[in-house]
Amino acid sequence: MSDIDLNEQATIAYRAMLNVIGATEPTVAQAIRQELADQRTSLKLIASENYASLATLLSMGNWFSDKYAEGTIGHRFYAGCQNVDTVEAEAARNAEELFGADHAYVQPHSGIDANLVAYWTILTHRVETPDLEAKGVRSVNDLSEDDWETLRHQFGDQRMMGMSLDAGGHLTHGFRPNISGRMFHQHSYGTDPTTGLIDYDVMRAQVREFKPLILVGGYSAYPRRVNFAKMREIADEVGATLMVDMAHFAGLVAGKLFTGDEDPVAHAQVVTTTTHKSLRGPRGGMVLVEHEFADDVDRGCPMVLGGPLANMMAAKAVALAEAKQPSFREYARNVAGNAKTLAEGLMKRGATLVTGGTDNHIVLLDVGSNFGLTGRQAESALIEAGIVTNRNSIPADPNGSWYTSGIRLGTPALTSRGFGTDEFDRVASLICEVLSGTSVATTAKGTPSKAKYTITDGLAARVHAETEELLDANPLYPGLDL
Incomplete structure (x- = not known):
C-alpha cells in the first residue's frame, strides 16, 4: 500500500474520529485539532518529546x-483476556528482539512506574529474610501483614546510589522529595566540576x-555517552545490582548507535525505559531484565501497578515493530548527528555548553555564563519566538531547580520531521539571536528579576517567522488533512 493511500486513510480515520467526539463534546474535539495545529507550528526542541506515527496513535x-x-500473560485475575495476552506478548517479544533482552515487562504506565517496579523487583529478589525462612516463606509476595512489618524494617536499611539531579540525573534516581529518595538510604554521584x-x-x-x-x-x-561496562564492574565490586534508566536514550540503543560498553542492556541486570522520547512510541514504560529477575518483575501488577493499559501495550507493540526496521537505525544516527550540529552551531556563536558539546541527543546550554539570563527567562523568551525548550539545572546551579541557569535542548522530535544538519545550524543561529536580544528585567522593588525579561522590539516576531519557514519545509504528518 502506498504512502498516499495510507495518508488518505488516516485523514478519513481522524476526521471521522473528531466528528464522533465533537458530537458529544465539541470542546475536546477542538482541543485535539488545536493541539495538532500547535505542534505543527512550533519548533519543538524538548528532549523528552517526539512524534509518534499515525499507526501508533491509532493503536491507542x-x-x-x-x-x-491484572496479572500477566496467561495468568490474569480477570477472564476474557486472551486478546490482551496476544498484544502484551507481541510487545514483549518485540522489545526483547529489539534490545537483545532476556525478558521484557511492558505493563508500566510511565517511566516513574517502570522505575518503581524495577526497585521493588530488585528488593524482592535481593533482600534476604532469614527470620522468615523458618516460617516457610519463599517470596515476599506471599507474606502476611505481620511478616510485611518485619520486612519493612529490612527494606528500609537498603542503600541506593544514582546520579545527582544537578549533574543530569532524574527525580526517580533518589531525589529526596521523590519516593525513590524515601525508599532507600540514598547517596548521589555527580560529575567532574x-x-x-x-x-x-x-x-x-x-x-x-x-x-x-x-x-x-x-x-x-x-x-x-556512559560506559555501562565500567559501571557494571564498579557495581560488581560491592555486590550491587546495576540498574540503568535509559528512558531518554532508548532510541539510540534501539537504533544500534549505542553498542558495546555503551549498551546498557548488555551490562545491567535491570533496565528501565519509557516508550516515547527517542523511541518514538506511546507514552508508557518498560522494564528489561536478566532471566533471574523475570519472575519478580512479572509481579509488577499488583505489586506496584494497577490494571495494565492494554490499548497502550498494543501501541507499544506497534512502535517497537517500527523501531526494528532498518530506517530506525538511520533515524538514530541522524538524531545524534543533528545534536552535534546544534551544539557546534551554538558554540561557534559564543554559547557555553555543559561538557563543551554532546555525543547523544541532548544539548545543555548554560544561559547564565554568556547571556546573563536564568533558564526561566531564556525558556520564556524562546517560546515567544516560536522555539519550545525547557529550563534545566546545570551542575552547581546558582539559581536552583526552579529558575535554573540552563535550558535543555533535544533533537529527536525535529529529526522525526526531517530536519537535517543545515536546518539545525540555522536553529542554533536563531536561538543565539533570541538570547542575545533578551535582557533581565527588574522587579517592582528595582532588583533584577529571575523570571521577567525584555526582548528587543520586533525580534521575537522576526524569529517566529523564520521558524515557520523551517517548519513549512518539514511538515508534520504530511498528507494528513484535517
Whole structure:
C-alpha cells in the first residue's frame, strides 16, 4: 500500500474520529485539532518529546481500553483476556528482539512506574529474610501483614546510589522529595566540576565507601555517552545490582548507535525505559531484565501497578515493530548527528555548553555564563519566538531547580520531521539571536528579576517567522488533512 493511500486513510480515520467526539463534546474535539495545529507550528526542541506515527496513535484508541487485565500473560485475575495476552506478548517479544533482552515487562504506565517496579523487583529478589525462612516463606509476595512489618524494617536499611539531579540525573534516581529518595538510604554521584563529565574513579571510590544495594545509571540531562561496562564492574565490586534508566536514550540503543560498553542492556541486570522520547512510541514504560529477575518483575501488577493499559501495550507493540526496521537505525544516527550540529552551531556563536558539546541527543546550554539570563527567562523568551525548550539545572546551579541557569535542548522530535544538519545550524543561529536580544528585567522593588525579561522590539516576531519557514519545509504528518 502506498504512502498516499495510507495518508488518505488516516485523514478519513481522524476526521471521522473528531466528528464522533465533537458530537458529544465539541470542546475536546477542538482541543485535539488545536493541539495538532500547535505542534505543527512550533519548533519543538524538548528532549523528552517526539512524534509518534499515525499507526501508533491509532493503536491507542480502541476497545482494549475497556479491559481489566491484572496479572500477566496467561495468568490474569480477570477472564476474557486472551486478546490482551496476544498484544502484551507481541510487545514483549518485540522489545526483547529489539534490545537483545532476556525478558521484557511492558505493563508500566510511565517511566516513574517502570522505575518503581524495577526497585521493588530488585528488593524482592535481593533482600534476604532469614527470620522468615523458618516460617516457610519463599517470596515476599506471599507474606502476611505481620511478616510485611518485619520486612519493612529490612527494606528500609537498603542503600541506593544514582546520579545527582544537578549533574543530569532524574527525580526517580533518589531525589529526596521523590519516593525513590524515601525508599532507600540514598547517596548521589555527580560529575567532574571542571569537565562536567562522569569520573568513574570517583564513582568507584564512592560506591566502595557507601556499598549500595542498587547502583543506578542513566540520565535526564547529561549530554554524553556512559560506559555501562565500567559501571557494571564498579557495581560488581560491592555486590550491587546495576540498574540503568535509559528512558531518554532508548532510541539510540534501539537504533544500534549505542553498542558495546555503551549498551546498557548488555551490562545491567535491570533496565528501565519509557516508550516515547527517542523511541518514538506511546507514552508508557518498560522494564528489561536478566532471566533471574523475570519472575519478580512479572509481579509488577499488583505489586506496584494497577490494571495494565492494554490499548497502550498494543501501541507499544506497534512502535517497537517500527523501531526494528532498518530506517530506525538511520533515524538514530541522524538524531545524534543533528545534536552535534546544534551544539557546534551554538558554540561557534559564543554559547557555553555543559561538557563543551554532546555525543547523544541532548544539548545543555548554560544561559547564565554568556547571556546573563536564568533558564526561566531564556525558556520564556524562546517560546515567544516560536522555539519550545525547557529550563534545566546545570551542575552547581546558582539559581536552583526552579529558575535554573540552563535550558535543555533535544533533537529527536525535529529529526522525526526531517530536519537535517543545515536546518539545525540555522536553529542554533536563531536561538543565539533570541538570547542575545533578551535582557533581565527588574522587579517592582528595582532588583533584577529571575523570571521577567525584555526582548528587543520586533525580534521575537522576526524569529517566529523564520521558524515557520523551517517548519513549512518539514511538515508534520504530511498528507494528513484535517
